[in-house]
Amino acid sequence: MNKKQKKNLCRMIISAVLLITLHFVPVKGTLRFLLYLIPYFIIGYDVLRKAFKGIKNRQPMDESLLMCVATIGAMVLAIYRDLTGQTGDYVEAIAVMLFYQIGEWFQSVAVDRSRRNISELMDIRPDYANIETDGKIEQVDPDEVEPGTVIYVQPGEKIPIDGTISSGTSTLDTAALTGESLPRNVVEGDEVISGCINLTSPLYIRTTKEFGESTVSKILDLVENASSRKSRSEDFITKFARIYTPAVVYSALALAILPPVFRMVCGDAPYWGDFIYRALAFLVISCPCALVVSIPLSFFAGIGGASHAGVLIKGSNYMETLSEVDTVVFDKTGTLTKGSFEVDAVHHSPMDEAELIEAAALAEAASTHPISLSLRRAYGKELDRSRVSDIEEISGHGIRAKVDGRDIAVGNTKLMAAVGVAYTECPDDMGTVIHVALEGAYAGHIVISDTVKPHSAEAVKALKKLGIKRTIMLTGDASRIADSVAGELGIDEVHSELLPSDKVERVDRLITERSGKGRLAFVGDGINDAPVLSRADIGIAMGAMGADAAIEAADVVLMDDDPLKISRAIAIARKCLCIVKENIVFAIGIKLLCLLLSALGLAGMWLAVFADVGVLVLCVLNAIRALIIGK
């Protein structure tokens, strides 16, 4: 609670206490009226002042004016009753003002709290950077650090600026950026991005970017400005409020004047007081604040919650589009598959698989070819290079070497032919085949392929479960490989052997031929598919942490490269939109019902106050639900 909220809380308590006390004070007439004015002014002076200023600045149509007209009207009616010998009800006007203030207070506290919650979620802004000068560590503003400076990051501190590690090894907590709870190991030479927390040991980092260009600044910028891009729901509410308030004021006026006049014409008693009272209740009900506050709040909370889960949504409008997606188009490499090669299988080997991979990895120990790297990764252990000698790399063929004194040849069919070994063709060659010959005898082959990510199949299934109608995969790969991957993952359609420009055209066609309301999302890794990302109704870039081009081109950025996040993002968007719709229907529905009841004279000021404040409170609470993102 801030100072203003505390002050208002005091005002509410004082006037409530006064109101209750006055109920038991046995005074009558003018004195009673004057006494009741005290709590009225305590609770309502700022509203009165605001309404007055509004009129003065010719901006009268706001809720302060509505409240003033309603409460002053109720007061006047009470005075009128006093004058005609009945006992006027002053409590009503004060109670209405009091409840209005309670509503305002609650709204202010709730908005504050959710604002704080969201900024806590996004608490990745580093406050300082450490620079070592003459052996002393100095804290400076990250804004002032030039690229190329070496900064020092202690365990427990956030990395303030993107860079590469110049010395030290440590583990990093990337949870604030990716939602991924597993820490990441980093060693000298690794690129690190700002916003990660250094966990175990000190690191020296050579910065590669300015603070303003670093990942953390970009992300904060993006999330903070996300709610500036308004969704259709928000536009609707703005337009609605613009028409709604004047419409209600004029209806209230009509309600106060027309029926009594009509009754007079018919020769009945006009009941002026009764109809004016109904009109006042009408005014109290009408405040559109529940809508005006809760809709942007829902989006803001949704965007905040999503970013905590490692899903950056660039605007409320994208949140809305994302919730309407019914077709998901994937890029294959890097999105559904890892984009790096791995050992898939070992065939026709007379020796143990592990032994064969070990021998092959040793033979390839000195090579930097991606295939050698994948063989070494498959072996997994430190290579003892002293076991290898006489390495001969034959470009376009493979490698010949001596491992543990035995002749080994690792390479393609050409190499096998060259060393005069009969080889077996791989029957289902889904990737690159590496043949191995040991001491002049065929020792089988190793199949290496781009492997599917562990969660890809699950991700496609999750999307289907969410009711996504079509899943489509686009790839530049051969149809043989593409079909097999799609089959394995359960993807509906495959378009293979596409050039990058074909992908744009294909997405274009999919968009034009789709029927109904469903939107099309394209998921890519942001590398060379920027045009497709921007052509799709909504472009989702994944694993884009640190990739500027992807952050620019995409509408939704998944911070890590787990495809399961796609369904997560859609689920978050749908929940958020569902809350928005609930609030719109609930608020407008209750208001219309109460307006009707009050026009018919079935509802008094008390129900009117509920329709205003109660609905507001419920809508704000509901909006905050968007912040809670289930696992």
Place this chain on the structure above:
Amino acid sequence: MKKSYKIDVDCANCAAKMEDAAKKTEGVKDAVVNFMALKMNVEFEDGADPKEVMPRVLDNCKKVEDDCEVFF
């Protein structure tokens, strides 16, 4: 030129009014008020001096919403 300012305002509706008022201020090309982040992003006309324009923006905002503040 674009600049971002911290603001203080109580309700979303008032923030929208401030946005309108700021947009109409002389020297301001475009303005966006973000109620949730309590920020106002102002894009100035070419050659306009923010130091001179911002008091006018505040004045106009005060006219539509008495209870607001722009920090510049």
